[in-house]
Amino acid sequence: MQWQVRLDGVTAGYPNRTVLDQLTMQIPALTTTAVVGPNGSGKSTLLGVIAGVIRVTAGKVEHGTDKRVAYVTQRSNVADVLPLTVRDAVSMGRWGHRGLWRRLTRRDQDVVESSMSRLGIRSLAHRQLGELSGGQRQRVFVAQGLAQEADLLLLDEPATGLDATAQQLIADVLAEVAGEGLTVVQATHDLEVARSAGHLLLLRDGRLRAEGDPRELLTGDAIDQIWQLPPRV
Numbered sequence: 001m002q003w004q005v006r007l008d009g010v011t012a013g014y015p016n017r018t019v020l021d022q023l024t025m026q027i028p029a030l031t032t033t034a035v036v037g038p039n040g041s042g043k044s045t046l047l048g049v050i051a052g053v054i055r056v057t058a059g060k061v062e063h064g065t066d067k068r069v070a071y072v073t074q075r076s077n078v079a080d081v082l083p084l085t086v087r088d089a090v091s092m093g094r095w096g097h098r099g100l101w102r103r104l105t106r107r108d109q110d111v112v113e114s115s116m117s118r119l120g121i122r123s124l125a126h127r128q129l130g131e132l133s134g135g136q137r138q139r140v141f142v143a144q145g146l147a148q149e150a151d152l153l154l155l156d157e158p159a160t161g162l163d164a165t166a167q168q169l170i171a172d173v174l175a176e177v178a179g180e181g182l183t184v185v186q187a188t189h190d191l192e193v194a195r196s197a198g199h200l201l202l203l204r205d206g207r208l209r210a211e212g213d214p215r216e217l218l219t220g221d222a223i224d225q226i227w228q229l230p231p232r233v
């Protein structure tokens with residue numbers, strides 16, 4: 001397996017709170033990896049560590065390429081403080097390529113338009129982010145992640161709170177971009193989405209409980225055990 005990210009004995013968390021506990025695992029390249037686990041199991045923390053925004057206190061994180069990482073977080077407050085249109089927000093995805101003050105090139109603009117098209121939000125391009133619904137806004141941030149044309153796209157519950165059509169759209173787009181040569185990692189509570197991923201990481205209490213083929217791992221028993229459900233009758 002060609003890997004994109006490798007964690008070796010990683011311990012990490014927040015001041016006075018260790019969350020990830022000696023985590024050793026790999027993220028395979030050029031496919032989608034789903035990170036699942038109960039609330040508080042450390043999924044967001046793991047994404048933050050891979051993105052490099054949470055420092056590790058022990059162990060090491062290695063990236064297979066030294067190229068770009070795009071990170072779509074769970075909740076972005078930018079919409080509430082800045083008067084941005086949808087197109088502005090997606091265009092911000094090009095800043096890493098162009099810098100903050102340089103004009104976007106024709107190609108940058110094409111990437112922005114196609115990222116909006118893929119997420120079905122071109123008709124919203126002129127709307128202010130602050131006046132969008134939560135689900136529409138979520139699609140904008142996924143489009144912004146795509147516009148970064150990163151090698152590794154990290155998404156924290158990108159489809160939570162979306163209607164079924166939008167959820168399916170995001171799942172399809174992520175599978176598509178992985179097919180085009182991107183490595184995608186998403187934290188999700190949706191076990192259907194997890195089952196359709198190429199690889200699965202199952203966390204509980206900051207530890208890796210299982211990794212591998214999601215269709216083999218996400219069986220009834222494993223689900224009961226990880227989520228501590230009572231035995232089925």
Ligand SMILES: Nc1ncnc2c1ncn2[C@@H]1O[C@H](COP(=O)(O)OP(=O)(O)OP(=O)(O)O)[C@@H](O)[C@H]1O
Nearest residue numbers: 014015017019037038039040041042043044045046
């Ligand atoms: N900024 C923070 N400061 C201190 N503790 C935090 C912080 N963010 C998260 N935690 C704690 O770290 C633990 C893991 O949280 P994390 O958000 O990584 O879990 P998660 O699996 O993503 O949860 P969820 O499914 O609810 O999104 C939790 O106990 C949480 O309370």
